[in-house]
Amino acid sequence: MTPVLELTGVSKTYLDGADEVHALREVDLTVEPGRMVAVMGPSGSGKSTLLTIAGALETPTTGGVRVAGQPLTAMSRDDRARLRRRAIGYVFQDFNLLPGLTAAENVALPLELDGQPAGKARAAGLRALAELGLTDRASRFPDQLSGGERQRVAIARAVVGDRRLLLADEPTGALDSASGEAVMRLILAACKSGVGAVVVTHDAQLASWADRVVFIRDGRLIDHTAPRPGPESLLPGPATR
């Protein structure tokens, strides 16, 4: 099974004046389809850089990136843009939707940018919204939606079409816990339909939704959780006692 994301030996160095800042050092990460990986670390640990590199928004200084088997390093700027609109979906913390476009139009936008006729793209967008239970919000503008609804629309946009990789940067950061949980459930649902997801966060509760949690410190992946056991061991239950 082709991993949706493969980072091998990825390093990223910024120049801050004369100083070199190592945002990422020799990062290896593989995300299988249908899996959710959480990258957990404090601010400044390089987790957002990891996400932008995985999402073809930035190029690594060294190392290789493959998205759905396609190597990113050799791609032109336009090819990377095309990959973003066809295979990658983003959900950011608080600013996801273009003002001035309705929820349905926002969701349909990547498809339209990819050349699908407006009607077809809109139908696909409405379908994606319906799956997320947002049909009655389809014709609202972002400023008429609540924060949680906005994030859910953003997830619909991130999975619309033939998307393989969902990248989320603190997707529940600005939400209350109930809305945050709803958002995480949606991402998990997307994973169950075959999308691979990377969620970047500093919040353990958020990370605990993932199949695997990867810990990042100072640009290095230092640890990860074992494949999670079922919840059975938590419940002693009267039968066992």
Next chain:
Amino acid sequence: MSVTVHERPPVLGAGGHGGMPARRAVLRWAWRMFRREWRQQSIVLALLLLTVAATTLGLGIGANAPSDASVFGTANYVLTVSSAGPPTGGPATGAATGDRLGGTLDALRSSFGTTDVIRHGPKIPFPGSATGFDLRDQDPAGPYGRPMLRLDQGRWPQGPDEIAVTDRVAAALGLGVGGGWDLDGRRRAVTALVENPLDLHDEFALVAPGQIAAPDHADVLVRASADEVLGAGRPAGVSVQERFGDGNTASVLVLMFATVGLVFAGLMAAAGFTVLGRRRLRAIGMLGAIGASHRHVRLVLLADGLIVGSVGAAAGAAVGVAGWIAFSPRLEESLAHRVDRYQLPWTALVTAVVLATVTAVAAAWWPARAAARTPVVAALSARPAPPHPAHRFAALGAVLLIAGLTCLYLSEHTNKFLILGGILGTAAALMLLAPVAVAALGRVAARLPLAARLALRDLARYRSRSGAALAAIGLAIGIAAVVSLSAAVTVAKVTAPSGGNVPADQIIIWLDAERMNGTIPVLSADQLADRRARAGAIAGELHATSVLTLTGAASADTPLDHGGRPVVALGKPTAAPGRPGMTAYRDDESIPVYVATPELLAHYGIAATTADLLTPRASIDGYDLIRRRGAWQPTLQHVSLPDYTSAPNVLLSTEGMARLGLTAMPVGWLVQAPGALTQAQVDRAQQAAAAAGFAVESRPTGADQARLAAQLTAAGIAVALGVLAMTVGLIRSETARDLRTLAAAGARRRTRRGLTAATAGALALGGAIIGTACAYLALLAWFWREAHWLAHPPVFELIAILAGLPVVAYAGGWLLAGREPGMIARQPLD
């Protein structure tokens, strides 16, 4: 957990940039954003609207301004056929004359095909009018002359006993439609009130075609090429008037002014779009993150330019057209031209609208490019890409400045393309040098008090928009400075003790408005005495010490043209442009030749010999005696005469005149006043002369130019202040967040006021310095050979620009910033 897995790799090969659907999606977004946020672009919209509306009105006025069409109709040549040889004192009579004219007309008709003949009878004398009214016959449905006639009331005259008149003729002679009029012993019925809608001052009486038995002359309107008209085969005694400058000249002029207006609008738009691009940076980053290519991103802002441009231009055109339709009838009186309110130069109007739209798109180009180049990650976190280093602009600006100045220098005041290139180059250099000045402002900031320091740093930080603003201010000031500096040169020239047209204490009263370059009316003795009396009255008003009759010399065999004859002059031959092998003489380079009458000789104390010409000039080589046929080698007598271009400097002796077969005819009077004449005296003399049908030539006092310079300087400062008000608002609104931080940090109101005031003041000072410097450099290149004239700077105007404008801007900023807390609360939209 059930997982459906995409095993197929995503298709990436085809698709390009998403094609039309992608562009449509991006354009839709741009349109929605415009609808949401058009208020933030109201400055740019208003500027475009004003420019296009003003252009529309200008085009309307230009299209309806008096033009050659009032004489030519739709023809391009008027051939005037005179019926008379030498004047016999009265109207030529007899069948022979009519036959000769008829024969010439037939000849013309056969060689040109379609012609439109307007016969003019002898003038209808009327007391109080020096010339009398014209009597003409003209076909109201003539092929070329049709636009020159309009029926206001009644019906067109038919047959020999009917006549139509213009309103003023009717009023002057007490005529009315349905009444009768005894003219030349014949009673005619007045059937209509008519007019020449292209020239309401054209007063005449109209009879049916062919009903003037003894025409004085006939105008033949033809449409033909220059070769056909000027070539061989033209019957003798036919003079030619060529239509210069087609009807578009006014439109072109208006469009040129519109372009200047659009440059301002464009600069403001560039600043506005930069702010807009920055405001939308996160959204643009988001667009990039979901897969828009850099072309899509660029398209967003370009589309915004297109929308703003087309909306502003369309609204401007609508306002302009509506204004024109509502108000144009009131202009008929002042334009002396019937105005068809639906008759606008639509092509030129569409051109203006397209130009305005293109301006807005061009203004959006640079911000669009900057947004497309901003990395997505930087855009998402609203960090704009760092500006280009200013020195790149500086290098290009310096090159353009040098190129522009060189063009101006090389043009030698004549080569139009070099002049245009020079002006454009210098103006473009000004715009490119503005960001450098902004960067320099940031550098001096470190030593200033807090408010000024913050203001200058902000200007330097947001260079692309403050640069555009500075360029707009500099341009406004530059235009004002050029006008006031060149006016100063003009004033310096006319107030110089020597040279010029006439001395300051003399005026010339000309018989003809074209001085000695047109046809001078041939006067009978009575008429001449009448005119002399009128000129004497004008001279008396000025307490003249002497009134000297100026006499010209004309070929007696030249047929009368509209009752007059041209007089000879010395002309400098030049190759006629576009007419190989032909020679042209420019009126402004010709030297008048006066007849050395005894009166004149006595006035200047000259003892005449038998030489042909009397002049202080060493020779007249390089000059031809024009308006007379045949070669001539005159003998010269060196005499002492003052050196002025209009006053007597070259005299033709009576012997010489006789040798050339010329006859003397008075052309005007040289009036000697007791002292230098004031502008008020000159104005009075001019009014009196105009009433009597004369023209007055005087030494320019420079008062008009000085007034114009003051007005234009004030206008330039006003424009600069307007631009300032807009840009300062724009720039400070963008830094509202900083201002709030400042307020939170305990800054007092005076700091906030100081911030706005310093921004305005710095922009004003920078613009004033750049504009004035570029203006000075351009004029230095222009007046290279006579740079000493620039040594008389218009001190008042310069002080107003360099000190007044910054002070007013600072004060204005200080006063208006008091209202700012409301603005602080308003966050720029994300």
Next chain:
Amino acid sequence: MSIRHAMLALLSEGPKYGLQLREEFEARTGEVWPLNVGQVYTTLQRLERDHLVESDDEADPGPQKSFRITAGGAEELAGWLHTPPDLASPPRDELIIKILVAVRLPGADVHEIIQTHRRHLVELMQQWTRLKDEEGDLDLGLALVVDAELYRLDSVVRWLDTADGRLKRAAAEPPAPAREAAPQIRRRAGARR
């Protein structure tokens, strides 16, 4: 949680049998706290002794005996609900002690130790979360318990994160000794008074 008060709470809904009380208790706590029959009847006897509940007849204690809450019992329950638990004195948390020991212990990589605990905690949280995920219509009581566990574990992870950062900063810039001495001197001066 006090079983005593849980019994009172269940009885405030209406009279119930002892067995019924046990089943309902387990159901409402998401079967996380199993309860044996002996505990239930001991508790009920004590409640009866304190006149907080009363049984309908003088029958022997047994499964068919029905209990109901008294006015005193209702008062006791209300008072208990509003009384904050004792959170003022910190519990002797084993994890805290381990980290404190590791900080002083030469040769121990405290960050690595912290990470080990963090990983373990997150794994535990993953399990709880999975419970939420897989039991789509979670029983309300269980949901509250899961939330409580997640927040408890989360707070420990947060403490570990904070400790991690604090230790890192402390290593980067060792505190100046003079500054640390100052409060001690003052304290001694206070003691002398």
